[in-house]
Amino acid sequence: MGNNNEKIVSSKEIRNKTLLAFAIFFLLIIGALFGWRWINNQPQDNGIPTPLRAVLNGNENLFSNYIYSPDNSSKAYSPADAVPRVRVNGDAGLGDDFDAAAWKLQVVRKPGDTLFLSLDEIKALPKTEVIFDFKCIEGWSQITHWSGVKFSDFVNKYQLTNQSTMNYVGLNTPDKKYYVGIDTRSILHPQTLLCYEMNGKPLPMNQGYPLRLIIPVKYGIKHLKRIGTIFFSNTKPKDYWYERGYDYYSGL
Numbered sequence: 001m002g003n004n005n006e007k008i009v010s011s012k013e014i015r016n017k018t019l020l021a022f023a024i025f026f027l028l029i030i031g032a033l034f035g036w037r038w039i040n041n042q043p044q045d046n047g048i049p050t051p052l053r054a055v056l057n058g059n060e061n062l063f064s065n066y067i068y069s070p071d072n073s074s075k076a077y078s079p080a081d082a083v084p085r086v087r088v089n090g091d092a093g094l095g096d097d098f099d100a101a102a103w104k105l106q107v108v109r110k111p112g113d114t115l116f117l118s119l120d121e122i123k124a125l126p127k128t129e130v131i132f133d134f135k136c137i138e139g140w141s142q143i144t145h146w147s148g149v150k151f152s153d154f155v156n157k158y159q160l161t162n163q164s165t166m167n168y169v170g171l172n173t174p175d176k177k178y179y180v181g182i183d184t185r186s187i188l189h190p191q192t193l194l195c196y197e198m199n200g201k202p203l204p205m206n207q208g209y210p211l212r213l214i215i216p217v218k219y220g221i222k223h224l225k226r227i228g229t230i231f232f233s234n235t236k237p238k239d240y241w242y243e244r245g246y247d248y249y250s251g252l
């Protein structure tokens, strides 16, 4: 049997190769450390260094321009799949000084022209249910059951079709302490609701009574609880978690 492919290697050669391998290994580690230091020394853009923000913006561009489709609905479940105890997360903008009796939804049609709507007026529109897997960027998710008015039905009913040709919709809590901006296409998605019920009952206070946003094509951070004002804009409205370093788009 001929071992024609075998080659005698001297221990010196083995030692040299091992040394080379270790040298490359250390150079890569040092490169990574310097790279990380360089990234962190770059100017900040909304809570994170500009190179990291550029990566998030690149993802947003890819997802919003090439991957988003209104037919991409999140999977629908049956009411029996929904958890009875819905987790409560995040209380920014949900202060105790809220006067629920005086609440009206404010819709800014254009600067100086605001529509005020009561909860009954919103409930007069067709009721839509959505049962979906609610995902928080913190890593938990649960199947939850919501009802309300499709944002797209609301836009048609209140003749906001011109406004909704703008790029973004901004939403604030009544005290303006929590706020989100959403690309108009996602807010017009057929699963997006102005939601006033959870598991068939009025929303609890800590889950956004009287009205919250439910937008299954986005992570939890965009599902603003207790809507005070809605407005339309061609530029990105300010966004609470974006300012703290998260992705603006936050799509699923």
Ligand SMILES: Nc1nc2c(c(=O)[nH]1)N[C@H]1C(S)=C(S)[C@@H](COP(=O)(O)O)O[C@H]1N2
Pocket: 086, 087, 088, 089, 090, 091, 092, 093, 094, 135, 136, 137, 173, 178, 206, 207, 220, 221, 222, 223, 224, 225, 226
């Ligand atoms: N007003 C307000 N809305 C909010 C938040 C908040 O802090 N304040 N947190 C968001 C986050 S991070 C999540 S995951 C969901 C949680 O909704 P839930 O409390 O009904 O589970 O609400 C979102 N809406």
Ligand SMILES: [Mo]
Pocket: 089, 090, 135, 136, 137, 138, 220, 221
């Ligand atoms: Mo979240």
